[in-house]
Amino acid sequence: MGISERKEREKEQRRNDIIDAAEKVFFKKGLNNSTMDEVAEEAELSKGTLYLYFKSKEEIYFEIKLRAIRILNGMFIESISENKTGFENCMEIGKTYVAFLNNYSNYYRVMVYFENNDCRVCEFKDKCENFFKEDNPLKFFIQIINQGIEDGTIRDDIPANVLAQTLWAQTNGILQFISTKQKILEFTGVKAEDIVYSQYEIIKRGIRNEGKS
Amino acid sequence: MGISERKEREKEQRRNDIIDAAEKVFFKKGLNNSTMDEVAEEAELSKGTLYLYFKSKEEIYFEIKLRAIRILNGMFIESISENKTGFENCMEIGKTYVAFLNNYSNYYRVMVYFENNDCRVCEFKDKCENFFKEDNPLKFFIQIINQGIEDGTIRDDIPANVLAQTLWAQTNGILQFISTKQKILEFTGVKAEDIVYSQYEIIKRGIRNEGKS
DNA sequence: TAAAAAATATGACTAACGGTCATAATATAA
């Protein structure tokens, strides 16, 4: 049945085209100031057609979030190395996350949106439920922490699970701060890099296995 | 002119009544699922009247945020003590912030909303611009860190400004994580308290002045 | 290849809701 397969591909393609169009519109004007009519126009389709491929405006946004996560995951995987210690890899991931914020700020913003609007995310419950079980930056990060505990470069008095989630949550807080609180940074005369550097310094001391370099 | 003063008081009172009503409605159903008609009904006023006292739905929400900040500030001030070191006070503030999340989760959620929707906050630019200059949890926290640096209990190689904002941002990340990622915590079998404890542990090592207890 | 059936696309329409404004009610001043 070559036809149904081709149709499947075409459908997938159209879905992607719609997400592409939505991305353009949303990135330019923000989710709230973008209308589905604009997305439809950008995609050269009628509005009704959008709803054949997606349940809601927010579901399209959620698909963009998935793209963001895929990019971030890819960057993380590229940034680590077998030749480095767990501790070094861990710090590398931090740097990479900051680079993601700088290079893909649009995608980053989409991710933040879903961090903080979990009430609505229920719509995608099924997708979210299984999310952690699949490839996911946090899951990946836990492995790195584990590596560090095993190779003795990261303190071992906190379970890898817990330590990883703590660092992950912290780091999200840092990125969120430097990306939304420019006013405060300006007013206090502090640069985003200062905060990032300070975060590294605290983490270094905070998680390094004592006695090791 | 006793009359105009009384009128002023009455107006202020009515404003507060409206915020009270809005709080009830918003806390019960969430900002997005609450309508201005519902707020008006709860306040026993017509919808039009609401707009005599507030420019928009979101401005009312912003007023609720101000209440939240006032509560948090009060808790912070209560939690510190002249008899404690800067380091101890700093840790105390962390604990207090967690207590705030647990005891005033509705207010906490409002604060988070404005952390992450800064685009819209422009409406309240004037209010926000001056915000940092007034009483503000972060500003207060900077003072505590300064105390710690001065009394030698907190490392002095990072400026108080920077260190305080870093810790603040981190902690926000932690609170946000434990309040929105229950699913992940469940799945990994980690408790919110574990994360909080781990955070304390990392910070302790991370900011304590070496050589001091 | 033509007609029937299935799949896909359309855009006018609806419902919901934030915000407005002409009008009404009430309080104050003259």
Added chain:
DNA sequence: TTATATTATGACCGTTAGTCATATTTTTTA
């Protein structure tokens, strides 16, 4: 008591996410 100012009202408006009856295109059938 009348004129003026203040406060309140709710019908109405504009916008927009989402729907659905209808139309178009593609595939299947005979």
